[in-house]
Amino acid sequence: MRQRASQTHGGASRVRRWTVGAAVAALLVTGGGLAGAYAIGSSTAAPAQKKVDAATARIERGTLSGTTKASGTLEYADAHDVNAGLGGVITSLPAAGAQIGLGQQLYAVDNVPVYLFHGSLPVWRSFQPGMADGPDVKQLEDDLATLGYFSGNADGTFTWATSNAIKKWQRATGQVVTGSIEPGRIVFQPTDVRVSTLDASVGSNAGPGVPVLSLTGLDKQVKVNVRLSDQALAKVGGKVSIDLPDGSSTAGVIASVGVPTEVDDATGQKSVMIPVVVALDDPAAAGDLQQASVTVDFPSETRENVLSVPIDALLAISASTFGVEIVNANGTTRRVPVKTGLFAGGRVEVSGDGISAGQNVVVPAA
Structure with missing residues (x-):
């Protein structure tokens, strides 16, 4: 029970915390839950008390939103490994954390670079004159155009213009000029990438299917597991x-x-x-x-156009009744029983006779 008005407000604050905490705990134990906690008992307000020197907060009307919390992990998106596409000795690797863009070197085998190109399809064949049309050819032509080497129609058909663009790219990057690209010399990735970890070391042997790098995208994401009961x-x-x-x-x-x-x-x-x-x-x-x-x-539950008070404003009028202590215009206070609804964001929905938006209620002093 709350102390009498003649006692100090600090003592009342301690009693308020203990009684409300005990009452809320009892509701949880009995399965009532915070969002469904209702005050029970007499609706008759307590008589006015003496003036008090106390901290106050306003009864507010508005939208109250509840949330369900879940632990998650912030990390870079799209983590995956890149395997070597050709055999040889790895002679160069990027640093972990490095960002690699279109046309830049990912790593080197036998001192010949392997380059990053953009595309959703992996490399599965050589790019060379006489090859069949395909979306992989269009990916290559689009990239060569972006890099400034191809000015033809990027239609997925390997033509003289495609071969000529490859020669320009090879010449500009110091490669042997052939007009063709063997498998493993370029790696298609959807976007620019970030090097997460190195799966191989300089001097180790590379071969088709051997992991070389672990990559991620440049954007970060959060992975979180939600309980089956909260799947909605x-x-x-x-x-x-x-x-x-x-x-x-x-x-x-x-x-x-x-x-x-x-x-x-x-x-x-x-x-x-x-x-x-x-x-x-x-x-x-x-x-x-x-x-x-x-x-x-x-976001789990929302109440619109409801009255709410800070949770600390609740007091236990009896073992089964919640209330608030309203500050009157003359500085005196009166206890008013309330029905509680949603608990969210440090506030609680309240309703009942004798309460309205804008009224001040007593809260424990900081």
Whole structure:
């Protein structure tokens, strides 16, 4: 029970915290839950108390949104290995963390560079006169055009113009000029890449299928597992908030939702989770972080046009009744029973007779 008005406000604050905490804990134990907690008992307000010197907060009307939190990992997107496409000795490798762009060297075999080109299809054949048409040829022609070597029609047909563009590129990069490109001399990737780790070392032998580099894209993403019971919150295109290690938050959007997968939780127990990938609205918000643990807030429940108060404003009028202490115009206070609804963002939805937006309620002093 709350102390009498004649006692100090500091003592009342301590009693308020203990009684409200105990009442909320009781609701959780009995399965009531925070969002469904309701005050029970007499609706008669307590008589006015003496004037008090206390911290106050306003009863506000507006939208209150709840969230469900899940732990995730911030990392670079599209991690994958690149295997050698030809045999020889690896003579050059980039540094881990290096960014490689279109037409730049990825690594070298027998002191001959292997170059990065853009395209969604991998290299599976030589580029040479007489080859059949195909989308891989168009990828090559598009890239050579971007690099300034091809001015013909990039239509996927290997013509004299295509071979001539290859010769210009080979001459400009110090290669043997042949007008053809053997498999393994270029690597198609969808975009520019970042070197994550080195899977081989200078001096080691390369060969078809042997891992050389681990690459990622340049954009960062968050991978998070959502409980099966919360799968309705994970929808492609849904907006989320991401809490970063430095205490700041940034917005994101759900980019993909996987199928239910059995994983080991923190205690080693197996549970079924939904793998979710979140793209950052502002990639720069992650700063220099390469990998970090983050918290993802999924919007779960929203109440519009409701009254709310800080959770600390709640007091336990009895073992089964929540209330708030309203400050009257003359500085006195009165306790008013309330029904509670959604708990979210440090506030709680309240309703009941005798409360309205703009009124001040007593909160524990800091």
